[in-house]
Amino acid sequence: MTGIDNQISTALDEDDKAFLASLDEERGMFRQIGDSMHGPLGGWAKFSFAIAILIGIGLAYSVFRAVTADTLQPMVGWGMTTLGLLVMQGFLKEWMFARMNMLSVLREVKRLQLQVAMLEKR
Secondary structure, three states: EEEEEHHHHHHHHHHHHHEEEEEOOOOOOOOHHHOOOOOOHHHHHHHHHHHHHHHHHHHHHHHHHOOOOOHHHHHHHHHHHHHHHHHHHHHHHHHHHHHHHHHHHHHHHHHHHHHHHHHHHH
């Protein structure tokens, strides 16, 4: 074994093994969303989820107001509000899905660390 393999196996502790044991093979989207609400950025994930719900409600309301507007000026105003909220929702969802992707990559890296440690023991 090389020096880097030894470093990886010594860095792999019981917490890492427990983390790997907690992961399933097949995780659906809702399970991944739930997993993203834990850890060091879990509070921010919960906050962004609440903000996404509020933006969604505002988006539905502004679409309704734009469609039911009587004159052109309120229609344009509510339409621009709709576009702004839609962009905000898109960026927020992008952040949440990037976090889910990062956790999936972290899961695979931990799995590789465990495999290297097991190979070293053989």
